[in-house]
Amino acid sequence: MSLVRKSPAKLNLLLNVLGRRPDGYHELETLLHPLAVYDTLHFERRASGIELSCTDPALPVDGRNLVCRAAERFFAEAGLRAGVRIHLEKRIPQGAGLGGGSGNAAVTLRALNEMFDRPLSEETLHRLAAGLGADVPFFLLDRPALGTGRGDCLEPLDWFPALRGCAFLVVHPGFGISTAWAYGQLARFPSLLHGRAGRAREVLQALQGADPGRAVAGFFNAFEGPAFEKFPVLELYCRYLCEQGALGARMTGSGSAVFAVVRDVAAGEAMLEALRSRFGRNVWTAVVGVAPC
Known part of the structure; x- marks a missing residue:
């Protein structure tokens, strides 16, 4: 048996850091939105072992890759003595804040569950996803979501009326930004490390309306502080896109990709x-x- 599945990217329309938690993680509120840019994964059932290949030679194809780790945890949780061969066609850039690796892991969990006759419940899949990374559970939803806690406590949302007909323009500058570095730098930006709670609900209210400009004006990303300081070209991209008529432009995740919201695809x-x-x-x-998506 074989399966082919697309793995979408994501954007953080808002990413607000509220402070450090007792467990060492950071408390967040974030609005996550699927992005119709895809990697493609090919799955082929085999008797034993996990084999991964990838079109991007820079990506590891062993236990360092979330795809392999997702497959390992699926087989362990399901108690299956079986294996899989996976080929990953990579399009989403690495280190971009677009969630490519997290999406690949979520798609792997869901594809293997389908391939092996659904031995795991949705609740179990979400638990495994959360153990792989804070963004992974989002990619099991196929819709926008509000994320709280570490970002993995998810409230699924309907598609936003204010963005109907609009388009995203996404730019990745060719270099990545380490999430660990970005969090470490926030100590130098106290107002960004301890953000104002409630931003996400305010933006959600605006997204339910009919004015995209008002909604996009509320988009926010705490990591722009350190990222724009070290990589000023990212701020230049955002500023230029707004000068060209974008409704707004922000960085996604901890970077380095930035995105603009525009009136439509032609624009x-x-x-x-x-x-x-x-x-x-x-x-x-x-x-x-x-x-x-």
Whole structure:
């Protein structure tokens, strides 16, 4: 038996850090949104062992890869003596804040559960996903969500009326930002390390309305403080896209990708050409509609 599954990216429309928790993690509130940019995973059942191959030679294909770890935990939890061969076609850039690796892990859990006749419940899949990383459970939902706690306590949400018909323009500059580095730097930005609680609910209210500009004006990312300081080109991208007519532009996750919200796909493609003329073409970009993935 074999399966082929797409693995989407994500954007953080809002990422607000509220302080450090007693367990050493940080308390967050974040609005997560699927992004219709995909990796593709091919699964082939085998008698034993986990074998991973990837189109990106820079990615490890052993236990350091979340795909392998997800497969290992699935087989252990299900009590199965079986194996799988997985091939990953990589399109989502690494170290971008787009959740590529987390999405790959979630898709692996769900695909293996399907391939082996669903031995695990949805509750168990979510528990395994949370153990792999804070962003992984989100990719089991296929819709926007409000994340609290470490970001893994999820409230599924309907698609936002304010963004209907809009598009995302995403730019990855060609380098990554370590999440650990980003968190470590927040100590130098006390107002960002201890953000104002309630931002997410305020933005959610605006997203239920009909004015995309009002909603996007509330988007926020605490990690822009350290990231823009060290990598000023990211702030330049955001500023330029807004000058070109974007409704707003922010960084996603702990970086390094930034995204703009634009009126529609045609406007995004025109804006992308302007960006390339200004900054060159040697960066990863995508323009996709805001629509169910």
